[in-house]
Amino acid sequence: MKALTWQGKRHVSVETVPDPTLQAPTDAIIEVSSTAICGSDLHLYEVLGPFMDRGDVIGHEPMGTVVEAGADTGLQVGDRVVVPFNIACGTCTMCRTGLQSQCETTQVTEYGSGAALFGYSRMYGSVPGGQAEFLRVPHADYGPIRVGTELPDERYLFLSDILPTAWQAVAYADVSEGDTVAVLGLGPVGQFCARIAVHLGARVFGIDPVPERRALAAKYGVEVYEPAEDTTGTIREATGGRGPDAVVDAVGMEAHGSPVAGAAHALVGMLPDALGEKVMENAGVDRLAALHTAIDLVRRGGTVSLSGVYGGTASPMPLLTMFDKQLQLRMGQCNVKRWIDTLLPLVEDPDDPLGTADLVTHRVPLDAAPQAYEMFQKKEDGCIKVVLDPRGGVAGTDRRVEGAREDTVTEADRRADRDGLQPDAGERLPVTELP
Ligand SMILES: NC(=O)c1ccc[n+]([C@@H]2O[C@H](COP(=O)([O-])OP(=O)(O)OC[C@H]3O[C@@H](n4cnc5c(N)ncnc54)[C@H](O)[C@@H]3O)[C@@H](O)[C@H]2O)c1
Numbered sequence: 001m002k003a004l005t006w007q008g009k010r011h012v013s014v015e016t017v018p019d020p021t022l023q024a025p026t027d028a029i030i031e032v033s034s035t036a037i038c039g040s041d042l043h044l045y046e047v048l049g050p051f052m053d054r055g056d057v058i059g060h061e062p063m064g065t066v067v068e069a070g071a072d073t074g075l076q077v078g079d080r081v082v083v084p085f086n087i088a089c090g091t092c093t094m095c096r097t098g099l100q101s102q103c104e105t106t107q108v109t110e111y112g113s114g115a116a117l118f119g120y121s122r123m124y125g126s127v128p129g130g131q132a133e134f135l136r137v138p139h140a141d142y143g144p145i146r147v148g149t150e151l152p153d154e155r156y157l158f159l160s161d162i163l164p165t166a167w168q169a170v171a172y173a174d175v176s177e178g179d180t181v182a183v184l185g186l187g188p189v190g191q192f193c194a195r196i197a198v199h200l201g202a203r204v205f206g207i208d209p210v211p212e213r214r215a216l217a218a219k220y221g222v223e224v225y226e227p228a229e230d231t232t233g234t235i236r237e238a239t240g241g242r243g244p245d246a247v248v249d250a251v252g253m254e255a256h257g258s259p260v261a262g263a264a265h266a267l268v269g270m271l272p273d274a275l276g277e278k279v280m281e282n283a284g285v286d287r288l289a290a291l292h293t294a295i296d297l298v299r300r301g302g303t304v305s306l307s308g309v310y311g312g313t314a315s316p317m318p319l320l321t322m323f324d325k326q327l328q329l330r331m332g333q334c335n336v337k338r339w340i341d342t343l344l345p346l347v348e349d350p351d352d353p354l355g356t357a358d359l360v361t362h363r364v365p366l367d368a369a370p371q372a373y374e375m376f377q378k379k380e381d382g383c384i385k386v387v388l389d390p391r392g393g394v395a396g397t398d399r400r401v402e403g404a405r406e407d408t409v410t411e412a413d414r415r416a417d418r419d420g421l422q423p424d425a426g427e428r429l430p431v432t433e434l435p
Pocket residue numbers: 038039040041042043161162165184185186187188189190207208209210213227250251252253254255256257289290306307308309332333334
């Protein structure tokens with residue numbers, strides 16, 4: 001089959017790799033119909049290289065159709081499923097308490113990490129990922145979310161990661177009606193965080209340097225700002241001089257605006273794996289601009305909720321301020337399955353209250369993934385969320401997927417018209433036209 005593989009820093013390529021096979025009665029194989037690129041994939045692309053092996057298949061936001069079902073999965077061939085990015089057993093103490101990202105059955109103890117994840121480096125078990133034609137799903141008796149056949153892929157796809165991630169970030173921020181919340185970073189995760197906080201009745205401030213990301217958030221009632229010197233002061237003024245009740249950091253360790261850590265990132269990328277791993281483990285490599293803004297901005301006694309991923313063990317933190325302001329800090333990988341019962345009715349709601357069908361700017365064939373990674377990282381061509389289609393352009397692609405593509409393009413076009421974005425923003429480009 002064809003799969004997207006990691007080849008080195010900022011270098012991914014589509015290669016032919018062996019088809020996955022069932023290895024346990026709880027495994028299933030799915031044929032992938034849609035598979036998204038995530039901000040977390042950009043960390044593999046850029047800074048987590050020391051933990052990757054050349055040829056690793058990446059990707060952790062897939063959905064598709066079951067083509068082989070192990071005897072103990074309870075799945076049927078033909079089931080349409082979304083696959084959560086955490087691999088969890090569903091029966092251990094952690095899973096039973098809703099901490100599936102800490103599953104005690106799949107924890108990667110060699111690295112002291114939580115639950116194994118699809119396509120996410122040796123630290124998370126080196127499990128082949130979902131940016132591929134087929135995916136082996138371990139613990140398929142628990143993980144896959146069975147969905148209906150009526151709605152297009154994009155309505156369901158984000159249940160695999162960013163929608164529950166955003167829901168958890170907002171839940172951890174303890175947001176209730178009438179609260180004030182700032183969301184730092186309006187990438188795909190931040191967009192959903194902001195929409196969810198609005199949906200729950202909060203007044204929401206969104207901060208991101210990229211104009212079209214601010215424009216998209218503004219459409220959902222978010223008050224948007226560029227990260228600038230006076231932004232914190234302006235938001236503080238707008239919240240009675242105190243700062244918002246909660247701040248969600250949806251940026252993570254590659255924030256813009258932290259030059260010193262930028263040099264550490266470059267260093268880690270240049271070292272041989274063993275040394276690079278040690279530097280990541282022992283040094284402060286995170287670019288902390290967003291996290292430090294969050295701590296500064298939030299009101300005294302407020303909550304900072306991190307969904308952005310951080311990676312260094314000695315990254316400097318302003319503990320004096322955190323202690324003095326009596327802050328609460330909550331964080332972690334999303335426990336995907338914990339939020340599905342809440343989210344499924346929302347994504348299936350005909351009114352699409354979280355705008356799941358209004359996020360994808362580019363749907364491209366899997367073959368175009370290398371160009372798409374570069375475009376997403378550089379935020380070119382109005383790119384906000386990319387979905388890869390492993391069956392793209394293949395004769396016999398089923399009508400449901402065709403339908404999804406039509407919807408995506410139409411919605412993106414409508415948005416561009418409405419918001420005066422550059423005319424081609426959001427258009428699905430054929431491979432050859434990608435930058
Ligand atoms: N906790 C989880 O389970 C989980 C799941 C998915 C993604 N994530 C993480 O969430 C983060 C966001 O992911 P994404 O897919 O939205 O990616 P993304 O890279 O598209 O989004 C990051 C956004 O932050 C903005 N930004 C950069 N520096 C900033 C600054 N100083 N202030 C304000 N905004 C700034 C960027 O312009 C970008 O729009 C990543 O760190 C990703 O790894 C975590």
